[in-house]
Amino acid sequence: MTSTTTHELHALSSRVSIGNLPINEAEVSSTHNETALETEMRSLPPTDHGRDAYLVLAGCTIIQAPVWGYSLSFGVFQEFYTTQHNVVGSPGAIATVGSTLNGLMYLMMPLTFTLLTRYPHLRPYCGPAGLLITVASLILSSYATEVWQLIASQGVLCAVGSGLLFSPTTLYLDEWFIARKGMAYGTIWAGKAASGVVFPFLMSSLLSRYGAKTTLQAWATALVVITSPLLFFLKPRIPVSGAVARRPISWGFLKSEMFWMLQAGNVVQSFGYILPNTYLASYAHTMGLPAITGAVITAVFSLASAPGGLMLGMLSDRLKPTTVILISSLGSTVAVFALWGMARHIALLVLFAVVYGFFAGGFSSTYPGVLHEMRREDEGVDSGLVMGMLLGGRGVGFLAGGPASGALLKSAWSALEGMGHLGYSTQYGPVIVCTGATALFGGWGWMWKMLRRW
Template identity: 40%
Template sequence: MVQPSRPVSIADDEGIHSSSTAFAHPMQVEEGLEDTQALPRVDGGKDAWLVLAGCFVLEALVWGFPYSFGVFQNYYSTHGPFNSQRSGVAAISTTASGIMFIASPFVAVLVQRYPRQRRLANFAGLVILVSGLVAASFTSTTGALLATQGILFAIGGLTLYFPAMYVIDEWFIARKGLAFAVIWTGTGFGGAVFPFVSQWLLDTYGFRTALRVWAVVIAVLALPSILVMRNRLPLSGSSALRPLNLAFMKLAPFWIYSFGNMMQSIAYFLPQLWLPSFAREAGMPAIAGPLALCLLNIAACGGYISQGIIVDRYHVTVAICVATLGSMLAVFVCWGLTTSPAMLYVFVILWGLTGGGFAGNWAGCAAAIRKSGHHVDTGMVISLLCVSKGVGSVVSGPISEKLLEVAPFQDADFAYGTRYGAVILFTGLSVTLGGVACIGKLAKIV
C-alpha cells in the first residue's frame, strides 16, 4: 500500500510551474522546495482520481474512435459514394493516429511554454475535432474524408487530449506505470463500444448521420472531463520555457526501445484496420467483425494493466518479452490458422492481452533509462515514443494495402491461403522485431 505523501510546498523563486512536470519527475521537484504551501497527496485521493477519470474519458473519445475505424473502413469500401474510390480509405485512420502520435512532442513543449493556456487548448481542440467530424459528414470523396475525418480530427484530438494528459505525471509517482496503464485502457474501452454503435448507426442511418451523432456524443462527454482536470502544482508567475534535457536521446537504450516500439506499432494497427473486412470475406456472420474489434479492445484493457503492473515491479524488458512472445503466438498461430469466428475471437483476445497493451510499458522505458543513472523527463520520453508509434501508424495503412495486392498463397490453408496471408506474415514479423529490447537486455545494452 502506498502511503500518502507528506505536505510539501512550492518556492516560486525556483521558477517551477505545473506544466514543467510534463518533463520532470514530480518527486524530484518537490524534494527541493520549501514548506510554504501544502499540496494534495500523490498516488491517491479525490483530486487524483478525478484527474485520472477525466484522462480516461478523453483517452476513450480521442483514441477509441479512430481505433474502431475498421467498421467505417468496411462501410466506405462497400457503399457509395466511396466504394468506387477505395484507394486511400485505409489511410484515413492511420493518418489520424499518426499525426496525433508524431506531433505530441511539439504540443508537449507548447504546453510547458504556455501553461495558463492549457484549458483554452482543451476547448479549442474539442471544437476542431467536432468540426472535423461534422465536415466529414458532408464529403463525397476519399480525399475530403482524409482531410476531415483524418487530418482535422487528428489536430483537434491532439490539442484536446495531450494538455490534459500530461498532468498525470504530477499526481502519480509510485503508481505511475499503473496510472498511465489505467488511462490507456480508455482506448480499449472506446474501441470496444464504438464499433457496435458505429455499425448500428451506419446500417440504420448512413455515414452522414453517424458522423454527426458521434460529434455530439464526443462534445457532451468531453466537456465535463475537461472541467475536472486540474494541476497539482500551482503556476508560478513566470512562464519562461525551461531548458529541455534531451541527453537521453544519445543513449542506445532509448533508440532500441523506440525501434521496438515502432515495429510493434506497425503490427498493432493492422488487425484493427482489416478484421471487419477479413471476417466479411471469410464468409463469417455480419456481427463477427464488430465483435472481434470489441473483444480485441476489451482484452487490450487487460494488456495495458498487466504491462503497467509488470513495469512497476520489474525491468521493462520483462514486460516487452511477455508482450512479444504472446503477440507472436497470437499472429502466427491463431490468426494464421483462423477459419471460423471462434478462432478469430481467440486470436483477438490473445492479441489484445499482449500486443494490444504494448504501450503500457512506456513509463517503464523511461524508468529503466533513469535507473541507469541518466536524467530522464518521463513526459518527453513518452511523447517521443508516441512519435515512433505514429510512424508505425502512418506506414501501416499504405503497406497493408500493397500487401493485399500480393497473390494468395494457393498451397496454404486457413487464413494464410486468403489474400490476407501476406498481411498476417508481415504482422508476425513486425511483432518479432518489436522484442528487440529483450535481446538488448541479454547483451547488457539496455
C-alpha cells in the same frame, strides 16, 4: 533527497519567476527561493494516492472515449465505405484514412508535449481548442464523397483535434502519479480499450440505420456533451505561476543508447499493430460472416486490451521494461501466427482477438517502465517529454503501416496458397505475416540487451 523529491523540486523551480531579477538580487535570494520551493512542495497534494489524484485519473480515463472513440471504430467505417461504395476510392486508399488518423495523432505528440512542457500555461487552452477542431472535422467528413476528403477531415483534422485533447491530460497525469505511474497509465489505456468495446457496436448500428452522414454528425454532438464537463476536472498538481513564460527542457535522454533501442522496437511494433484492427472486419466479411461480426471481433479485441494494458502497466512498476516488452511481444507473435494465420471460422478469430488484444493492446503500458529506466540514468529527465517521444515513435509506425498494408494487399501471394481456407492462403496472408514479424521484433529492446551480454 529522494529522486521523487528532486524531480518535484526541479519542476517547481521552473515555475519561480527569478529570471527578470537583476543578477545580484537573484544570487542573494537563491537560498530563500530553495527554502520557498521546499515549503511549496510540502504543501502540494500527495502523489499516487488521495482524492485529487484519483479524480484526475478518473477524468483522464473517461476522456479517452472522445479522444479515441472514432479511431477505434474506423474498421467498421472502412467496411461500410468499402461495401456501400458511397465514397470513391479503393479499399487500400480508404484504409489510409485510419492509418493517417492514428499515425498523425501520435506523431504530433513530441511537438505538443514539448510545447506544453516548455509553456505549461498553454495547457488549459488545448482542450477547448482540440474539442472544437475534432467536432468540425467530423461534421466536414459527413459530407465527404471522395477518399481525399476523408483523409483531409477524418485523417488530418480529426487527428490534430484529438491530439490537442489528449496531450495536456497526459501531462497532468504525469504530475499526479510517480511511483505508481505504470498503474495510472495502464488505467487510462484500459479506458481507451473499453471505449473500443462500445463504439464499434454503436457505430455499426448507427451506420446500418442512418448512414455515415447522420452517424458522424451525431458523434460530433455527443463529443461536446461528453467532453465539455471533463475539461473542468482536469488540473495540474504543480501550480503554474502566472509570471512564468516558459520552463527549461532537458534533452539528455536523446543521448541514451537504451532509449533509442527501446524506441526502435516501439516503432516496429506499431507498424504492424494497427493492421488487425484495420482489417479484421473486412477479413470477416470475406469469410462470408455477417456484417456484425466485424464489430464483435473489434470489440473483443478492445475488451481484451483493457486488462492487458492494466496488467502490463502494473508489471512496469515492478520489472525491467525490456522484460515487460518481451512478454507483450511473445504473446502477440504467438497469437498472430498460431491463431489468425490458421483461422477458418469465427471461433478462432475471436480467440485471436482475445490473445492479441491482451498482449499487443497493452504494449503502450510498457512506456512507464521506459520512463523509470530513463529516470535511473538521469534524475532530471522530463518524463512527460519522453512519453511524447515514445508516442511519436508509435505514430511513425502507424503512418508507415497504412500505405504498406495497401501494398501488401495488392502483392502476389503464392507461398501458402495450398493451405485450404487458412488465413495465410487469402489475400490477407501478407498482412498476417507482416503483423506477426513486427510483433516479434517489437521486443527489440530485450534482443538488443541480450546481444550486448554476448
